[in-house]
Amino acid sequence: MSAPAIASPRPDNAAAFALGLGLTNECNLACAFCYRDASRVDRLTLDNVRAIMERVPVRSVNLGTGENGLHPDFGPILAYLRAQPIKLTMTTNGYSAAALPDADLAAFKDIEFSLDYPTEAEQDGQRGPGNWRLLHEQAARCRRLGVPVTFIAVMMQSNFDRLADIAAIAQAYDAPLRVNVYQSVRTDTFALTYEQYWSGFERLFERTDVIAIGEPLVRAMAGLPPRRGGCGVATVRVTPRATVQPCVYWPGAGAPLDILLDAGSDIAATQPFADARSVPQTCGDCAHLTACGGGCAGRRRLMGALGKADPYCPIVRGDKRPLTIRLAAAREMPKLESACTTIVMARA
Numbered sequence: 001m002s003a004p005a006i007a008s009p010r011p012d013n014a015a016a017f018a019l020g021l022g023l024t025n026e027c028n029l030a031c032a033f034c035y036r037d038a039s040r041v042d043r044l045t046l047d048n049v050r051a052i053m054e055r056v057p058v059r060s061v062n063l064g065t066g067e068n069g070l071h072p073d074f075g076p077i078l079a080y081l082r083a084q085p086i087k088l089t090m091t092t093n094g095y096s097a098a099a100l101p102d103a104d105l106a107a108f109k110d111i112e113f114s115l116d117y118p119t120e121a122e123q124d125g126q127r128g129p130g131n132w133r134l135l136h137e138q139a140a141r142c143r144r145l146g147v148p149v150t151f152i153a154v155m156m157q158s159n160f161d162r163l164a165d166i167a168a169i170a171q172a173y174d175a176p177l178r179v180n181v182y183q184s185v186r187t188d189t190f191a192l193t194y195e196q197y198w199s200g201f202e203r204l205f206e207r208t209d210v211i212a213i214g215e216p217l218v219r220a221m222a223g224l225p226p227r228r229g230g231c232g233v234a235t236v237r238v239t240p241r242a243t244v245q246p247c248v249y250w251p252g253a254g255a256p257l258d259i260l261l262d263a264g265s266d267i268a269a270t271q272p273f274a275d276a277r278s279v280p281q282t283c284g285d286c287a288h289l290t291a292c293g294g295g296c297a298g299r300r301r302l303m304g305a306l307g308k309a310d311p312y313c314p315i316v317r318g319d320k321r322p323l324t325i326r327l328a329a330a331r332e333m334p335k336l337e338s339a340c341t342t343i344v345m346a347r348a
Contacts, residue, residue, distance in 0.1 A: 018234055019052070019238070020061075021052075021061055021062070023044050023074065025041065026071070027070070028070065030128075031127050032190075033187075043240055053081075056267070063091070063096075064091040090111055090112065092114070094135035106145045110147070113150070114151075114152055114154075117162070118169060120132040120133070149174075155200050157182075160192055160197070171346040176331065176344060179342045184302055197312045201218050201323060209327060210342075214341045216293050218342060220292035222325045232273045236260065244259060247276055250301060254272075255270065275297060276298065277297070278297055282308070295309060299312075
């Protein structure tokens, strides 16, 4: 049995949250590495969304999980969200953007397109025929409408050494690349080895400039100061099943939505959110603790080892993995402090 995690301080509940809404888990594709539950169809309702927004202080909303354009009430839900004083973003494989008229698409602060490979053959081979062309068409359409674009890639065994090539593709749209490390929610087939994890970031930073680093271990090894937000502090995820989680990758069904509606901003004081802020005992005297925070709690929780060190931690291995980075110019991005993610811009 691993040692219990160190209790973490309760966050300032006056702060607004970055809210992730999974309106539906339906998708037009069936990617093998996706974390969504494809065994059933679940949907949030407009009443669910309205209740959440009226009860929880929110600064930004990202629509993700499945393809929101497949939700039969996507139009009314979007109309409601457009009227709120928030920054609205959406993550899509291109389908949901294509489903929207120009006026609705222009309401978004940012549209994220999922691109995991630098070639059409690989992208379509993994995601489905025509996906490469669709996302490029919709990215170009967004730029014509003046909507900022971000590309998002999952770092995994099959692409960890070519992410800078994807960043170069994104640059054609004046778009950054946002990188999430693959988490073994449903399978560990795509999980990175320790060496792949670190060499992947080393190669990425050789050809890109950093906008933000939320991946805890990488942030620490790059010598950056502690972050302001992150999982368990400033993010709330509501799933299509109307359950609440501190992180999109957090295992288990999640807490019933009623708990969020009852607690409001105090949701961050509940046990799952406290667990997402927890620090393993072995990390207590580490010089990198303030920047790292014990690594990714979601990853540790998925492995059933919340009280153990992050498996990618070099310090517990007696290893050294200093990272040399070059910072990019400041850029407004709604998801900048909302997740364990890394955002870079290809160098000209």
